[in-house]
Amino acid sequence: VQLQASGGGVVQAGGSLRLSCVGSGRTFRSIAMGWFRQAPGKEREFVAAISWGGARTYIADSVDGRFAISRDNDKNTLYLQMNSLKPEDTAVYYCAATTRRINVVHTTDYDYQHWGKGTQVTVSS
Numbered sequence: 001v002q003l004q005a006s007g008g009g010v011v012q013a014g015g016s017l018r019l020s021c022v023g024s025g026r027t028f029r030s031i032a033m034g035w036f037r038q039a040p041g042k043e044r045e046f047v048a049a050i051s052w053g054g055a056r057t058y059i060a061d062s063v064d065g066r067f068a069i070s071r072d073n074d075k076n077t078l079y080l081q082m083n084s085l086k087p088e089d090t091a092v093y094y095c096a097a098t099t100r101r102i103n104v105v106h107t108t109d110y111d112y113q114h115w116g117k118g119t120q121v122t123v124s125s
Helices: none
Strands: 002-006 009-012 017-024 032-038 045-050 057-059 067-072 077-082 091-098 119-124
Touching: 002 091, 017 032, 017 091, 017 119, 032 067, 032 077, 045 067, 045 077, 057 067, 077 091
Parallel strands: 009 119
Antiparallel strands: 002 017, 017 077, 032 045, 032 091, 045 057, 067 077, 091 119
């Protein structure tokens, strides 16, 4: 599976961004997916996950109520809607895919076999 994330940028605190991740090389419906982020000097952190059909989602406590994950299997695209952004949301955001147990959500990075290159999100105060 090849993944390409996009949609990052610079935004003021309180603003919104929507990240997209386009998948190719495998039937999009056969993968569960997730978003992770990594800030400078910090470990990679789980953000959100979604099952193959979108019936199950999970959002990290740190962004719950502000971020939402969704997918459009007809467009081979995963989304992360980010609202009420804070400076501490600044990070490189990565999308990831797993072909294992695709009917559940996966919150740990070692569950994922495929990773995109990441897109930078910078939130200014």
